[in-house]
Amino acid sequence: MSTRIKEMRVREFNIPLTEPFTITLGTTYKAENVLVSVELENGVVGYGEGAPFVYVTGETQQTAIKTIEAAKSIVEGKDVTQYRAIAEELARTFRVQTAARMAMEMAILDALTKSWGIPMYQFFGGVSDQVETDMTIPIVPAKEAYEKAKHWAEQGFNHLKIKVGTDLEADVERVEAIAEAAPSCHLKVDANQGYSPKQALEFLSELEKRDIAIELLEQPVPHWDLKGMKFVTQNSGVPIAADESVFSSRDALRVALEGAADIINIKLAKASILDVVNIHAICQSYGLGLMVGCMIESRLALSMAVHMTAGLGGFSYFDLDGFLSLAEEPIIGGFKEQAGVLSVAHVKAGIGAEPKKE
Ligand SMILES: [Mg+2]
Secondary structure, eight states: OOOEEEEEEEEEEEEEEEEEEEEETTEEEEEEEEEEEEEEEEEEEEEEEEOTTTTTOOOHHHHHHHHHHHHHHHHTOOOOGHHHHHHHHHHHSSSTOOOHHHHHHHHHHHHHHHHHHHHHHHTTOOOOOOOEEEEESSSSSHHHHHHHHHHHHHHTOOEEEEEOOOOOHHHHHHHHHHHHTTSEEEEEEEETOSSSSSHHHHHHHOOOOOOOOEEEEOOOOOOHHHHHHHHHHHHOOSSSETTTOSSSSSHHHHHHHTTSSSSSEEHHHTTHHHHHHHHHHHHHHTTEEEEEEEOOHHHHHHHHHHHHHHHOOOEEEOOOOOOBSSSSSOOOOOOOETTTTEETTTOOOOOOEEOOOO
């Protein structure tokens, strides 16, 4: 039966959060994502989720929906076995609409691998079938951060990520409280562009004075300030990760050539799927560390990220905890979770996750 795409559909995919999530860039009260499905002539349906977040991807739910509706003329009638050709045409036509493209590419690949009867992690190379995620603690008072860190460490998490970047003193207090509450956890810190280069070094030296070791500091300075990030990278003993500075393989190459960071944080919502593979190759070629992050996403998009990063291999840092902030679970299936370990070993075909109701 034909693997030609009969129809692509899109709808709002709203998911309430357990509590508001605050980072330097703003506060989120609910996930306003989009859900795409592609139906093939053989009856197979593939699903994809996009997570537009105006402060990061420059898209909103409504612009993502309009993009996907406009892309129907490119996608419908094509054969999913031509995934790369379709994805390249989408990238040319909708260059900056990465969250919308992420949803469409995901749905196409889900339909393709379901039709072929292989799990998605094998499509990407099958290096592994599981990853271990951290849990993120947002910008909250130190006392609350202490309680949260204690809770997640008791749940078996070995990795915590801490949001900072609004007030240096409060940031240091928060990290100190978390280090005390969860002494066995590895800590990552994410400033979401909130510091100047000098503040970033001051922050790191305050941690050093307190004997607090962290694995990495993510995006200390504004995304456009590569020179500032290079200054922090060259003058700090802690590895520096670029997140908002890298949306594309072109950005990744610039970071690599200029030595502006030690690690690149890849997200499907920033680069879509096609270009994540390119960024992965650049990082491996230049000896940069690989991290994967997420937006506030359901188990559908997060399972895709698990398949992709486990399948490609080479990633050292995983921040795929978005599902733990959701007040309800709109997805059936997906990865199995045990104390932060996300496994897709049981998946027989595709992503293995679908919405409870389409
Ligand atoms: Mg980040």
